[in-house]
Amino acid sequence: MIWLSSLVALLPFLAAFAGMLFGPSLTRALGGSGGSPLRNGPALTACAPVAVSLVLSAVVAFAVWRDPGERTGTLTLVDTGSVPIRIGLQVDGLAAVVGLMVCCVALAVQVYSVAYMKDDRRYSSYAAFISLFTSAMLLVVYAGDLLVLYAGWEVMGICSYFLIGHHWEDRANSRAAVKAFLVTRLGDVGFLIGLIVLSVGAGTFQIDRVIRAAGALPHSTVTAAALLLLAGVAGKSAQFPLHTWLPDAMAGPTPISALIHAATMVAAGVYVVARLYGVFLAAPSALAVLGIVAVLSMVGSACAALAQDDLKRVLAYSTISQLAVMAAGLAVGAKSAAIFHLLTHAAFKALLFLAAGCVIVTAGSNMLARYGGLRRGMPVTFWSMTVGFAALAGVPPFSGWFSKDAVIEAAQHAATHGGEVEAGGWFAYAPLSETSRGLVKVTSGGDVVQADLPGGVAWLVYLGLLLTVVLTAAYAMRAWLMTFFGERRGTYEVRDPSRIMSWTVAALAVPAAILGFFGLGAPELRPQLGASVLSVVLLALGAGGAFLVWNRDPALDPARALGPVRPAFARAFFVDELYAAAIVRPVQALARHVVLFDRGRVDAAVVGTGRGARRLAGLVRIVQNGNPQTYLTGLLAGVVVIVAAVVIFQ
Helix, strand or coil, X not given: CHHHHHHHHHHHHHHHHHHHHHHHHHHHHCCCCCCCHHHCHHHHHHHHHHXXXXXXXXXXXXXXXXXXXXXXXXXXXXXXXXXXXXXXXEEXXXXXXXXXXXXXXXXXXXXXXXXXXXXXXXXXXHHHHHHHHHHHXXXXXHECEHHHHHHHHHHHHHHHHHHHCCCCCCHXXXXXXXXXXXXXXXXXXXXXXXXXXXHHHHCCCEXXXXXXXXXXXXXXXXXXXXXXXXXXXXXXCCCCCCCCHHHHHHHCCHHHHHHXXXXXXXXXXXXXXXXXXXXXXXXXHHHHHHHHHHHHHHHHHHHHHCCCCEHHHHHHHHHHHHHHHHHHHHHCCCHHHHHHHHXXXXXXXXXXXXXXXXXXXXXXXXXXXXXXXXXXXXXXXXXXXXXXXXXXXXXXXXXHHHHHHHHHHHHHHHHHCCCEEECCXXXXXXXXXXXXXXXXXXXXXXXXXXXXXXXXXXXXXXXXXXXXXXXXHHHHHHHHHHHHCCCCCCCCCCCCCXXXXXXXXXXXXXXXXXXXXXXXXXXXXXXXXXXXXXXXXXXXXXXXXXXHHHHHCCCCCHHHHHHHHHHHHHCHHHHHHHHHHHHHHHHHHHHHHHHHHHHHHHHHHHHHHHXXXXXXXXXXXXXXXXXXXXXXXXXXXXXXXXXXXXXXXX
């Protein structure tokens, strides 16, 4: 089992290695730099290894499903002199199902990119970085050691920089790549320190042992570690206040948006919280912080999505909001529901981004104002994207309804019953030693958890989720209507793009539609009548309101109904502007003063020292200028001075 999972992560890495070394030469040999990648070696090098990884990950997931339990394997042990580092993998239900999800989305993106990037002369490096990105995410998923996990975590950050800035010649793309890199690195500083604090306290980097030791650690240690880990989670999963990089990352190619925003980089933060859930259960204040951050992120991003003019930015803010829904589920103890929503979100968000790519290729623009009436000429894209928007909004019986309803039900239970949560099931965390500290109680079997959130945080999370349902339905309905209905607002030819792109999108519509039914086997994931009725009513309220506003005049943007708050929503409450005023401009001003000081003081001192040395050297070299007359004159003058001195002093 372990060797199979190691192959799952190794094959994309080998594909990246081969693509970097041999991709350009294969491109030249099989069609030139402008040839279609479909005829070129890089396409096969990119797609085939990920396809094999998908098959192997399915075998791993099936084996874990048939025989639940944790499998670990060690490749080597590094003796550091203090805390040893175990280079190894760990496979359980959580890792198996997330690994399968990553491979599915990565393969879809690679296949889709064959047609989408067919005229890109840097396709081979693009495909290689996707493969390396996929391998890094799989390393995070299957890691059995915290430092191995961190290695994959950082490689993803590097790959995201190159992929977002793939078209680096465009200034906006390069700036977006740098912003994503810097913001996520800021969170990673806290993440690394948190890993070290946690591991030193537990005496090991091995994940399962760290989780089991969490209950016995000093409360201050485990709380500090959990809060530091949340800094990295906020950066990678684009949660407030480190969320600003993700909308700008839309400057990258659309398939990269699907990869980063659906199943890999942004999902990594949520996955890490789920993987180390026992640590967070031992630190209730960290869960409270996670819940508050989730509410701010889900509601604020949903409001921002409601006013965006760019289709990809609508989906970007939607991603931030849906990740916050998962974080909210984790905050109220609903780990299984949060991971279930992670899986369904990967399906419908990858579908939406790739379908948006089809629309953008056809219309030649990201702007919603350029669309309208596309359903007639793009039937495959229309029906597929309809499934994606329905799943996003939580329309029953599409996948998003099941998972989102499970999170809402758990939040309602936490708010009304003091946080008693059933945390068993296939996604359950590794059992903890029996402990009772403060507001956290865990049985020796690890099945029943009481994780009461302090104060009114549980109610805040629950009400935030309900408001998010309304807003999500509204912005999904707005984007759907403006794209596919009304009169066409452009002069382009309306048709579905190439078959590779259309069929990939249609294939993703299947799991986006039916994936929710796979959760019916788990009691904690089954829809509950009260929460389901309430969510459907709120869904109808949001979607119905957006439709009524649009129907008054389909030629106008329904976001006009926001009135004076629309600019604030469109600029995401001016958080970027606040950062620019509070951080960017002061740092730039400080940098300018440093430059002036460097030039006026440091450089002046160095240059002045050099000039003084040159002047002194000029004076010294007078006596040795190579002129014999000067030497003779000096000699005679010296003799005269000496004779005069002898005569005078005698």
